[in-house]
Amino acid sequence: YLATLGTGAQVFTVEMSAGTNPTLTVTISDTTPQNSTVTPTTAVFDKYAQASGYADVTAMITPRGNTLSDVTLGGTSIGSTNYSYDSTSHVLTLKKEYLATLGTRAQVFTVEMSAGTNPTLTVTISDTTPRTAPNLTATAGNRMVVLSWDTVTGATYYNVYMSEIPGVFIDTALATVTEATYQVQNLNNGTAYYFLVKAGNTGGLNVQSNEVNATPATTPAAPTNLIAVAGNGSATITFNVPSNNGGSSVIGYEVYDANKNLVGTGNSSPITVSGLKNGTTYSFTVKARNAVGESESSAPSNAVTPREPINNDDGGSTPNQPAMPASQQPASTEVVVLVNGKVENAGTAATAEVNGQQVTTIIVDEGKLQKRLDEEGTGAVITIPVSTKSQVLIGELNGRMVKNMENQQAVVEIRTEKATYTLPAGQVNIDALSKQFGTNLNLQDIKVKIEIAEPQAATVRVVEAAANQGGFSLVVPPLNFRVTAGYGERTEEISNFNIYVKRTVAIPEGVDPNRITTGVVVEADGTVRHVPTKIVMIEGKYYAEINSLTNSTYTIVWHPLEFKDIEKHWAKDAVNNMGSRMVVTGTGDELFSPDRDITRAEFAAIIVRGLGLRLETSGGSFTDVKQADWYSSAIQTAYKYGLITGYEDGSFRPNDKITREQAMLIVSKAMKLTGLSEKIAEQSASHVLGEFSDAGNVANWSLNGVADSISAGIIAGRSANSLAPKAYITRAEVATMMQRLLQKSSLINE
Known part of the structure; x- marks a missing residue:
């Protein structure tokens, strides 16, 4: 009571x-003793060491006169090393290292006090540690790879990593996704890619998955340039291999007739189809096959009609054998020549070894070629396709053939898998050439040879050394382009032309066309010079189109260059482009000094380099240009090509600054060399310059040249209505002029 x-x-x-x-x-x-309390009474803990929930659990004890004696779990002390207590702040700490050893459930800790009811602290323990992503798989497709993996418990996202080198991955993820699959797009067919996946959650990333690899691929492109030649109950089809194998090696070819019946198979060109009916006309298509599947059908071949063997006068017979490509022909084997794309069996192939190299020569039959030329008329293109693997490939015509082709403005092409050499017959100048051999000789006795060749090892070493010294990378192996004429025991080389002559070099599969700067000539002494080059696509394959006025050893290079002081300059793109092409050079310390004036000698050197002209070594054209001067060769070359004339007193004044009107006059002369002047509409100088208020300041001697440069869009006024002809031209303006001259002449890409 x-x-x-x-x-x-x-x-x-x-x-x-x-x-x-x-x-x-x-x-x-x-x-009666007071009961102690714990605040809070609940807490959470994550056993995943990288999670934010992996931390000591703390609680505040309100003692109410009692003292802490122990902490127990399930009636058993957890041990004094697994917790701590600050008697001043009354903070109880359960250590994370201990909590990580407990099971994943609600763990109820009893806070043992000296008197009163003992309070409890409930800690709910979880474990969000992601598991290693298992069973990562990769399935290749056309320019893509599909990745799939098993989902990972506790993971909220996955990082996908890609590399082209096994075992080497950068820290930056290719993608972060929440699903257990990802499609990697826009890959290069034929390139092996390596992948791994890391699972993660709010705590971060865990260990990586297994590494997988895949090589994207698709069906190959179709074969091209089919040529069919009839035999006795058979036909032999030669073709060019696909320009793109789809990223997977071609393993075979299938030949179909016009009714889409499979009539033949083979592993390479040529393929002979037998079992045909003599007297029946056939045309064929070819499909290429790789591991992915078969290509589209090629364009149809020419139509052919197999026939019985033709009887000889001696009572025997000679089979009408199909022509085989030169790579498989014995000496003096008949091959095809194309005239405006039409097949003519007008060539004879012979292969021999010369100086350790296989040399295949295609000798063109004069009578057969002339008959076809007469049918085709003016401007025909004679193509000599050569599919042999010989290191040296030669098309041979006699002088009379060349003269007739010149009269009909014909063009001859030597076409190989690596390059095509396109030469207008008029550039041989057979009349002048014959005079070098003598008088009263028969033109048909002169043998003109047009050659594409892999250089000898010594030349290759010179090219590689030049690349190393010049700081550029070779994109394709070097090739020699050469034209010679022989009469008896004498041989003359035709190394200079009056117009730009085109050479088209195939870019190897897998080479990024955006990582090609220009074509260059490498002379025998290792001297390197730019030649105007643009990248073109032909039937789905990239080529470098090189135009030059000379023959030599050519290669394609990657030579990116950026000057430090033009990052925000209006002429940045033109300066870096011309610098990369080795047309303009800097002023030291990676600087270009774009707004500095330029001398007449410097301008002559730039115009010569931009046009890709071979330097002349002779001197004496100007009284104030000595052969020892650094600019002597450039000035002599510009003089030879009619780009400069100098002053009436015989001087050139190389160190004087060049004015805008002087530069425009020289550029107008360069336009004649590139053929650009023929493309611009004729307008009077007064009409072209009428918009400029200072047109009256243009000297009479430069008037037409200035007008031509303006009409062609190569140079503009200093302002909307000011031409400033007497002002000095800057280095940036010169770089821009050169780029525009080459672009508008279709010698480099826009």
């Missing part, structure tokens, strides 16, 4: 039957 009463003095009256009632005072107190 007393325990139900309040604390304090309680006065009880003892009621008696008579008299004064006595009292009893009972002082009540309550010495």
Whole structure:
């Protein structure tokens, strides 16, 4: 009863039957101990060491006069090393290293106090540690790879990594996804790619998956340039291999007739189809096959009609054998020549070894060729296709054939798998050439040879050394282009032309066309010079189209260059382009000094380099240009090609600054050399220059040249209505002029 009463003095009256009632005072107190508390009473812990939840668990104890004696779990002490208690701040800490050893569930810890009811702290333990992504697989497709992997418990995202080198990956992920699959797009067919995946969540990334690789591929391109030659109940089809194998090696070819019947197979060109009916006309298509599948059909071949053998006068017979490509022909084997794409069996192939190299010569039959030329008329293109693997490939015509081709403005092409050499017959200048051999000779006795050749090892070493010294990379192996004429025991080389002559060099598969700078000539002494070059695509394959006025050893290079002081300059692109092409040079320390004026000698050197002209070594054209001067060769070359004339006193004044009108006059002469002047509409100088308020300041001697440069869009005014002809021209303006001259002449890419 007393325990139900309040604390304090309680006065009880003892009621008696008579008299004064006595009292009893009972002082009540309550010495029951106070219960301690823990705040908070719950917490969470993540066993994944990289997660934010992987941390010590802390709680505040309110002792209420009690003291901490221990912390227990399931009635057993967790040990004093697994927790700590600050008696001043009353903070209890459960250590993360200990918590990580416990199971993943709600763990109820009892905080043992000296008196009162012991409070509890419930810690819910989880483990979000991602598991290694298992079973990563890669499936290749056309320019893509599809990646798939098993989902990972606890993972909220996946990082995908890609490399072209096994075992080597950068830290930056290719992609971050939430699904267990990813499609990698825009890859290069034929290139092996390596992949791995890392699973992650809010705590970060875990270990990587297994590494896989895949090589994207598709079906190959179709074969091209089919040529069919009839035999006895058969036909032999030669063709060019696909320009693109789809990223997977071609494993065979299938030949179909016009009714799409499979009539033959083979592993390479040529393929002979037998079992044909003599007297029946056939045409054929070819498909290439790789591991992915078969290509589209090629364009149809020419139509052919197999026939019986033709009887000889001696009673025997000679089979009408098909012509085989030169790579498989014995000496003096008939081959085809194309005239405007039409097949003519007008060539004879012979292969021999010369100086350790296989040399295949295609000798063109004059009578057969002339008959076809007469049918085709003016401007015919004679193509000599050579599919042999010989290192030296030669097309041979006699002088009379060349003269007739010149009269009919014909062009001859030597076409190989690596390059095509396109030569207008008039550039041989057979009349002048014959005079070098003598008088009263027969033109048919002169043998003109047009040659594409792999250089000898010594020349290759010169090219490689030049690349190393010049700081550029070779994109294709070097090739020699050569034209010679022989009469008896004498041989003359035709090394200079009056117009730009085209050479088309195949870019190897897998080479990025954006990582090609220009074509260069490498002379025998290792001297390197730029030649105007642009990248073109022909039947789905990239080629470098080189135009030059001379023959020599050519190669294609990658030579990126950026000057530090033109990053924000208006002429940045032109300067870097011309610098990369080795047309303009810097002023030192990777600087270009774009706004500096330029001298007449410097301008002559740039115009010569830009046009790809071979330097002349002779001197004496100007009184103030000595052969020892650095600019002597450039000035002599510019003089030879009619680009400069100098002053009336016989001087050139090389160190004088060049004015805008002087530069424009020289550029107008260069336009005649590149053929650009023939493409611009004729307008009077007064009409062209009428928009400029200072047109009257243009000297009479430069008037037409200035007008031509303006009309062609090679140079503009200093402002909307000011030409500033007497002002000095800057280095940036010169680089821009050169780029525009070459672009508008279709010698380099826009």
